[in-house]
Amino acid sequence: MNITQYLTEEHRKCDNIYAEVENAVVNEDWERAEKLFREFKEKTLLHFDKEEKVLFPEFEEKTGIVMGPTQVMRMEHEQARQILNQMEEALKNRNKKEFLSLGESLMILIQQHNMKEEQILYPMSDQNLNPSEMVEKMAELGEV
Numbered sequence: 400m401n402i403t404q405y406l407t408e409e410h411r412k413c414d415n416i417y418a419e420v421e422n423a424v425v426n427e428d429w430e431r432a433e434k435l436f437r438e439f440k441e442k443t444l445l446h447f448d449k450e451e452k453v454l455f456p457e458f459e460e461k462t463g464i465v466m467g468p469t470q471v472m473r474m475e476h477e478q479a480r481q482i483l484n485q486m487e488e489a490l491k492n493r494n495k496k497e498f499l500s501l502g503e504s505l506m507i508l509i510q511q512h513n514m515k516e517e518q519i520l521y522p523m524s525d526q527n528l529n530p531s532e533m534v535e536k537m538a539e540l541g542e543v
């Protein structure tokens with residue numbers, strides 16, 4: 400398995416969990432929504448960690464590209480983390496409208512972010528890094 404396959408699969412898993420979160424919120428099944436949201440947040444943050452702690456530093460070292468795509472990706476992760484915290488708050492307050500509107504913003508951000516990774520950053524990483532070594536190191540951080 401290469402880096403593109405491994406991390407793209409994680410994007411899909413997170414997308415699928417979010418679809419379930421959204422469903423639960425729409426149906427005002429709050430307990431289920433909270434449980435699923437915790438899982439979604441945890442997995443999304445773990446995925447970001449794999450990129451920030453393993454992939455990006457190695458990418459920067461091997462390609463010498465330091466002020467490029469990895470910096471943009473880190474900034475977008477930070478934006479996503481902020482929205483996730485706001486969503487957590489909205490969920491705590493059972494604010495359906497606010498939660499769904501934040502969720503929509505997050506999905507737009509994440510879809511554009513993931514597309515850039517899947518089409519540019521991951522393929523470049525597979526070309527310039529050691530894919531099996533990278534996948535192994537990322538897997539050590541846990542399973543999404």
Ligand SMILES: [Fe+2]
Nearest residue numbers: 447450472516
């Ligand atoms: Fe990312």
Ligand SMILES: [Fe+2]
Nearest residue numbers: 406450513516
């Ligand atoms: Fe990613």
